[in-house]
Amino acid sequence: MSYKIISKKELCTNQYELVIDAPHVVRNAKAGQFVILRAEENGERIPLTIADVNKEKGELTIVFMAVGYTTKILATLEKGDELVDLAGPLGKPTLIKKYGTVVCLAGGYGAAPCYLISKAFKEAGNNVYMIMGARNKDLIFWQDKMKSACDKLFITTDDGSLGEKGFVTQVLEKIMNNEKIDYAIAVGPMPMMRAVANMTKDKDIYTEASMNPIMVDGTGMCGACRLTVGGETKFACVDGPDFDAHQIDFD
Numbered sequence: 001m002s003y004k005i006i007s008k009k010e011l012c013t014n015q016y017e018l019v020i021d022a023p024h025v026v027r028n029a030k031a032g033q034f035v036i037l038r039a040e041e042n043g044e045r046i047p048l049t050i051a052d053v054n055k056e057k058g059e060l061t062i063v064f065m066a067v068g069y070t071t072k073i074l075a076t077l078e079k080g081d082e083l084v085d086l087a088g089p090l091g092k093p094t095l096i097k098k099y100g101t102v103v104c105l106a107g108g109y110g111a112a113p114c115y116l117i118s119k120a121f122k123e124a125g126n127n128v129y130m131i132m133g134a135r136n137k138d139l140i141f142w143q144d145k146m147k148s149a150c151d152k153l154f155i156t157t158d159d160g161s162l163g164e165k166g167f168v169t170q171v172l173e174k175i176m177n178n179e180k181i182d183y184a185i186a187v188g189p190m191p192m193m194r195a196v197a198n199m200t201k202d203k204d205i206y207t208e209a210s211m212n213p214i215m216v217d218g219t220g221m222c223g224a225c226r227l228t229v230g231g232e233t234k235f236a237c238v239d240g241p242d243f244d245a246h247q248i249d250f251d
């Protein structure tokens with residue numbers, strides 16, 4: 001099977017979007033799931049969340065930051081090149097229901113999966129707020145797309161170069177003080193997800209965190225992605241990646 005690259009875009013500093021021909025993956029793909037791919041023969045397998053799908057065309061979109069060995073190789077691929085292999089969709093989809101008011105918190109390049117998650121919650125009839133945060137304006141991508149997937153988009157940057165200066169948690173605090181939130185989901189760096197979990201726990205808001213530990217096989221065999229949730233060992237690749245954030249042992 002070939003996994004041809006249909007298009008490649010540099011979204012912002014060092015972050016890329018690849019659209020890949022992968023009809024068998026997108027056919028059953030749902031918000032919150034991921035794929036595992038190899039960019040070169042004998043290369044490592046890396047997990048990347050499903051950022052968007054076009055089911056009619058059979059196209060899968062992934063977004064990544066070129067920071068590690070494999071993502072740097074991925075960033076050199078161009079339209080027409082092919083990936084060595086691509087497995088998915090993997091993991092459990094985000095549980096989409098009508099909760100009422102939903103807040104999606106997206107941090108850094110972890111923002112990519114929030115597009116499909118937020119869109120699915122909106123389609124399920126929720127009032128959806130998305131809070132997207134990054135270090136600076138050069139790291140914010142898909143603004144229009146994110147806006148279309150929610151009822152209100154908030155942007156924060158650490159240096160104030162775009163949106164509100166500060167962190168996503170400050171906006172969350174304001175929303176929590178003004179209205180009732182029924183469900184929250186955090187996707188991003190571990191300290192951000194932990195901070196969100198601590199805040200929503202006090203207010204008794206059910207919260208999920210999308211965990212992204214190191215993965216090897218992605219099928220529950222190797223144990224590389226284990227974490228502790230509610231005192232039990234879980235594997236992020238098959239039991240997650242979403243877990244009840246108030247039960248996760250972030251330490």
Ligand code: FES
Binds near residue numbers: 217218220224235
């Ligand atoms: Fe191997 Fe999850 S990646 S068990």
